[in-house]
Amino acid sequence: MDVTRDIGASFKRCATPDERGSVVLEMAVVSPLLLLMVFGLLQFGVIMNSNITLNDTVRVGSRALATMRGNADPCTAAANKMRAAAMGLAVTNLSITITVNNTAYGPATIPSCAGAGATMVPGNDATARATYPCSAVVLGVDYIPSCSLSAQTTTRVE
Numbered sequence: 001m002d003v004t005r006d007i008g009a010s011f012k013r014c015a016t017p018d019e020r021g022s023v024v025l026e027m028a029v030v031s032p033l034l035l036l037m038v039f040g041l042l043q044f045g046v047i048m049n050s051n052i053t054l055n056d057t058v059r060v061g062s063r064a065l066a067t068m069r070g071n072a073d074p075c076t077a078a079a080n081k082m083r084a085a086a087m088g089l090a091v092t093n094l095s096i097t098i099t100v101n102n103t104a105y106g107p108a109t110i111p112s113c114a115g116a117g118a119t120m121v122p123g124n125d126a127t128a129r130a131t132y133p134c135s136a137v138v139l140g141v142d143y144i145p146s147c148s149l150s151a152q153t154t155t156r157v158e
Helices: 003-014 022-064 074-085
Strands: 095-100 103-108 126-135 148-156
Touching: 022 074, 022 095, 022 126, 022 148, 074 095, 074 103, 074 126, 103 126
Parallel strands: none
Antiparallel strands: 095 103, 095 126, 126 148
16 A cells, blocks of 8 residues: 555545635635734834833923922923933924923923923922824725824922
């Protein structure tokens, strides 16, 4: 008994002439869906990375703002620290709002609150907020047309 001859015969019996090309057709149907899922997961990862970076950026800015009591312009200094911490983000698209002494300064790329540092009271809240546009385009289709990430952190002035 020749084993290789029996295996070859069983393969020949499985593939009948009317089933030829079925694998190509199945791949043609499944490939776009598979590509959509893969590229969608990649784009979701990019958006999540931007969100994590934005949260860290706001944390850095809020912490810097809380320690700048007596600074001539704490908003500009905190915004500059936020822009430095926003690695991987286009800082020109970063919209920053700083709240000191219950007064909001911004939204702007670099908000200014000249003179507010002298009136900052220890124990009061200092808030840093930032928004950043994101893109959810996968294979030419925008799944979230007005995608915007935002983060906010409030700390006590020291």
